[in-house]
Amino acid sequence: MTNFVLASASPARLKTLRSAGLDPTVIVSGVDESQADGLPPIEMALQLAELKCAAVAPRDDVPDGALVLGCDSVLELDGEALNKPGTEEEATRRWQDLRGNTGVLHTGHCLRDATTGRVAAATASTTVHFADVSDEEIAAYVASGEPLHVAGAFTVDGLGGAFVTGIEGDHHNVVGVSLPLLRELVLELGHSWTDLWAR
Template identity: 80%
Template sequence: MTRLVLASASPARRTTLRAAGLDPVVVVSGVDESQLSDLPPAELALQLAELKCAAVAARDDLPADALVLGCDSVLELDGEALGKPHDPAEARRRWQAMRGRSGVLHSGHCLRDAATGRVAAATGSTTVHFADVSDEEIDAYVATGEPLEVAGAFTIDGIGGAFVTGIEGDHHNVVGVSLPLLRELVVELGHGWPDLWA
């Protein structure tokens, strides 16, 4: 079995990987995401994923055969990259701008083979359609705290799922890790997807 190391603190990513038969070791990268700015949203997601992967892959306490996965997600709305809101007021403004509209959730993926040093990276993009929620619904949702913890101020697999009316693309990508894309990266590095199953 090849060991997958997830360079992310996201419980949703870990849950998604576990449901797919993988049991990743979580090592938080500690990367300062504010060091990158003024990039197109898809490129920002990819470069942040690459930074997180590189930071964890540089550690000397990883299994020698580990595959290190860095991921990062941003929501693109009106050409702007939206990460996690910094406070409830920002989350409220975001939802007022997003309601009744569509955005594109970009998740950058970077996979490094610790044994060979080879890297494969790509961005998955999924269009997300948002419900025309009321101010009262926005206030109630923001009060749960969930929008403050996630890129784009929403989840599809949590409380916010009722406010997503549809998607075009990979559902898992919206959660934060595209399983089909990750499988392609694993194969690109010369491994078999079933080899990662726990």
């Protein structure tokens, strides 16, 4: 079995990888995400994924022979990058813009082989359609705290799932990691996807 490291604090990413048969070691990068401010949304997602991977890969606590994955998600709405809102006021404004609208969730993926130093990176993009939610629903959702610390101020696998009316593309990508894309990156680095399965 190939060791796998997730350079992300996202519980949703960890759960998705575990459901797919992996047993990642989590090592949080601590990267300052404001470093990518001002970039177009799709470039921002990939840049942050690369920074997170680069911050974790050389660390002493990375297991020998590991594959290290950095990921970052950004919601694009009308050409603007929407990352984590951070405050209730900003989350409320986001949802006032999101309701009845359509955005594109970009997740950058950067995978590094800690043995060879080789890197494979790409971005997956999924179109997300949002329900025309009421002011009361927005207030209740924001008060739950869930949207404050996630890209785009929503989840599809939590309370926010009822406010997503449709998805075009990879569902897992909206949760935070595209499994089909990750498999392609694993193969690009010369590894077998099934060798990552915990046994």
